[in-house]
Amino acid sequence: MLNRYPLWKYLLILVVVGLGFIYALPNLYPADPAVQVSGASSSKVMDERVQRRVEQALSAADVDIKSVELDDGSLLVRLNHADQQQLSKSLVKEALGDDYVVAINLAQTTPEWLTSIGAYPMKLGLDLSGGVHFLLEVDTAKAVQLKLDIANSEIRTALRKEKLRYRTMPERADGARQMAFNDVASRDKAARLISRDFPDLTVENTEVNSRPVVSFGYSETAIREVEDYAVRQNLTTVRNRVNELGVSEPLVQRQGRNGIVVELPGVQDTAEAKRILGKTANLQFRLEALPDASRVSTETFSFRNSARPAVALERDIIITGDQVSSAQSNFDTQSGQPQVNINLDSHGGTVMNRATRNNVGRAMAVIFIEQKPVTKVVTKTVDGVKVKETIQSFQQEESVISLATIQSALGNQFRITGLDSSGEASELALLLRAGSLAAPMYFAEERTVGPSLGAENIQMGVHSTVIGLILLLIFMVVVYRVFGLLANIALSINLVLLMAVMSLFGATLTMPGIAGIVLTLGMAVDANVLIFSRIREEIRNGRPIQRAIHDGFDRAFVSIFDGNITTLLVGIILFAVGTGPIKGFAVTLCIGILTSMFTAIVLTRSLVNVTHGGRNLKKLHI
Numbered sequence: 001m002l003n004r005y006p007l008w009k010y011l012l013i014l015v016v017v018g019l020g021f022i023y024a025l026p027n028l029y030p031a032d033p034a035v036q037v038s039g040a041s042s043s044k045v046m047d048e049r050v051q052r053r054v055e056q057a058l059s060a061a062d063v064d065i066k067s068v069e070l071d072d073g074s075l076l077v078r079l080n081h082a083d084q085q086q087l088s089k090s091l092v093k094e095a096l097g098d099d100y101v102v103a104i105n106l107a108q109t110t111p112e113w114l115t116s117i118g119a120y121p122m123k124l125g126l127d128l129s130g131g132v133h134f135l136l137e138v139d140t141a142k143a144v145q146l147k148l149d150i151a152n153s154e155i156r157t158a159l160r161k162e163k164l165r166y167r168t169m170p171e172r173a174d175g176a177r178q179m180a181f182n183d184v185a186s187r188d189k190a191a192r193l194i195s196r197d198f199p200d201l202t203v204e205n206t207e208v209n210s211r212p213v214v215s216f217g218y219s220e221t222a223i224r225e226v227e228d229y230a231v232r233q234n235l236t237t238v239r240n241r242v243n244e245l246g247v248s249e250p251l252v253q254r255q256g257r258n259g260i261v262v263e264l265p266g267v268q269d270t271a272e273a274k275r276i277l278g279k280t281a282n283l284q285f286r287l288e289a290l291p292d293a294s295r296v297s298t299e300t301f302s303f304r305n306s307a308r309p310a311v312a313l314e315r316d317i318i319i320t321g322d323q324v325s326s327a328q329s330n331f332d333t334q335s336g337q338p339q340v341n342i343n344l345d346s347h348g349g350t351v352m353n354r355a356t357r358n359n360v361g362r363a364m365a366v367i368f369i370e371q372k373p374v375t376k377v378v379t380k381t382v383d384g385v386k387v388k389e390t391i392q393s394f395q396q397e398e399s400v401i402s403l404a405t406i407q408s409a410l411g412n413q414f415r416i417t418g419l420d421s422s423g424e425a426s427e428l429a430l431l432l433r434a435g436s437l438a439a440p441m442y443f444a445e446e447r448t449v450g451p452s453l454g455a456e457n458i459q460m461g462v463h464s465t466v467i468g469l470i471l472l473l474i475f476m477v478v479v480y481r482v483f484g485l486l487a488n489i490a491l492s493i494n495l496v497l498l499m500a501v502m503s504l505f506g507a508t509l510t511m512p513g514i515a516g517i518v519l520t521l522g523m524a525v526d527a528n529v530l531i532f533s534r535i536r537e538e539i540r541n542g543r544p545i546q547r548a549i550h551d552g553f554d555r556a557f558v559s560i561f562d563g564n565i566t567t568l569l570v571g572i573i574l575f576a577v578g579t580g581p582i583k584g585f586a587v588t589l590c591i592g593i594l595t596s597m598f599t600a601i602v603l604t605r606s607l608v609n610v611t612h613g614g615r616n617l618k619k620l621h622i
Contacts, residue, residue: 002546003613005606013606016598017493023500026110026121032066033082034107035089037075037100046073050096057095063088078107086447103446104132122503125510125584126251126265134262134277135255135445136238143230143439144223145175146320151201152177153316155194155216164190168296169213176217180208187212227258233438235260241277260441265508283321283416286313287355288363288403304368304399311403313365318355322438323348329425332417338425340416349412357409366402366416396440461511465518472525480532481621486607487528487600494524494592494599501591510584520592523564527600531556532622545617553605560601568593 037054039046051070054077058065066078079088085104093102110121159166159179164186169178181187187205191214195203201216218226235254242250242262251263262277289298289312302310326343344352356364379386402417472491476484498517502509535552543551568590575586612620 002550003609005609010606010610013603017497017603020493020497020500022114022117023119023504024496026108026114026119026503027499029109029111029121031106031108031121032078033085034079034105035077035085035092035102036105036107037077037092037096037102038073039100046070046075050100051075053095054092057091058088061087061091063091076105076107118504120503120506122499123506123508124265125508125513126263127511127581128509132264133445133447134264134443136234136260136262136277136441137444138231138234138258138260139440139442140227140230140258144218144226146439147226148175148177148217150317150320151198151216155198156316158193158197159190162189162193164193166190169208172215172217174217176204176215178208178213178215180211180213182212184212187214190214230438231258231260234441237437238262238277259444283324284367284369284398285318285320285352285355286316286365286367287318287359288312288365289314301365301367301398301400303403304401311365311400313367313400318364319344319348319351323351327429329422329429331422332415337417338422340425340429342414342416344412346412352410352412352414356406360406360408363403363405365400367398368401369396369398461514465514468518469521472521476525476528480528482611483532483535483608483622486611487525487532487604489607490528490599490604491521491524493603494520494595497595497599498588498592501595502588507587507591508584509588510581512581512585513588516585516588517592519589520596523567523593524596524600527556527560527564527596528604530559531600531604535620535622539620539622545620546613546615548620549608549612553601553608557601560597564593564597 037046037050048070051068054075055065055068058077063084064080066080069076069078077088077092079085089102089104093100096102108115108121110119114120156166164181166179166181166186169180171177179190181190191203191205194201194214194216198216200218200222202219202222203214203216206213206215231254235252238260239252242252242264250265251261253261255261293312293314297315298312299315300310300312323344324342325345325348328341330339330341331337332339381387404417469491473488476487476491478484480487495517498520501507531552534556535548538548538551539545571586571590571593574582575590578586
């Protein structure tokens, strides 16, 4: 019989539409402004005592708290007013100190029964909902110093190999390193060796207190290159860390000479993001100093979270975390303690093998280096009024996490033990895997980002979409009557399915994406217009009404398919080669084309079949 679907097809359509409504439903629940607190390190425990301190600090300032949740090592404070986020963040930070990371957040309000089936709200881009903005400043001077330290260590090794005796002297005011020799011939030979093996260094022969001295450092051009490399390396590392966090459509770009801007839309755990992005975790491998080593050539380090006495290590650095190519955390099969398995790159493996091969039986230490925030609140008088000002600074901590005897020559693979917990091992592996920072970074600025297009423009954009949709609905009813009403039902369901698919796949809706939705609505209406015009034409040609309906849908299919498939290909190309707003437009366009083809061809026809199929119609109002 014409224009009738079997029962299973109707049931399948109902299931698809029902799932669409369920997965689009979370978008009706707006997010709460919130402040999130987590430990500065993964070993820091969040408990009810911390929760009480936070609640007391906020209550004393009359902050309107909606709820407080303690879950999975993180404390989430939901607020009733978005304009109290910054104030709450400052109060909590002042109350807890530097052992905790405090960040602003947008907390979901989706019911648990929806999240249990994977139904989450659609992510909104910065231009619609705003997000979190970080400005990170790279300590480029530290990068130059570290680079010179490594070169200094390699130069010492080369001089010892050539049996050139030297004495280390204090650094010059410009940061250049100095070495004194017993005679001019030794000094000149050392200068030639440094110039040959280290072409990036500027070598100068001088005399200090009548002793021959060779000094070396980087020229202004080389310093610029090192600084530029440090910023680019940190930029790459930050991008990798953002990818590890799973943030969709983030903005990570360089700003000025040593700044990096990070904007994260739709991030739920902003405290974790801040902790991971700003973590300067690096490693150094050094040999334990010999008993008769001079104090000038050694440096003393304490053990991390251990009562063991401090240990004296050689100043020469074997390798750093920059040579780590991959890192994975697991547990030692014998002791059950957390560890990190590390693979080095070819250069790092060669240097490690040479250092350990010649020092079997000696102890080698693994030094963990991190920048810890130090917050100081000072009271200043401005125009006779006392104002509290928060000063943020950082303190570098270097501590030994492992000291083990070298049993045999090491190569590209080895493991690090001595970590406090599996969480710390996982975090260290993540940071090393994402890439080591070439220089420390500091949070120079953190703030919420309002919609970049402005609330008024966004409101106008939404209103124009709604007005356009209403005009389309009226047009379809006026021109095509009952068939137009059925098309409007399918068009509304098309919007629901579009939102459901974008929510289900974690796509991000941006302002250009709304333009893609508007274009999708136009294409969906265009498909219905083609079908209904074809039905009218078949009726004018004398076809029976049921045959005209059947042929109208069948013969319009080819035109609809061709038009939509070419637009889909264009959308795929835009997504592949575009960035930012272009990607947002392409995502909604491609998804909208697929949903509009389903609603225009399958859903509209099923509605027509239910209302008109199988009936002996003498006249059709279309």
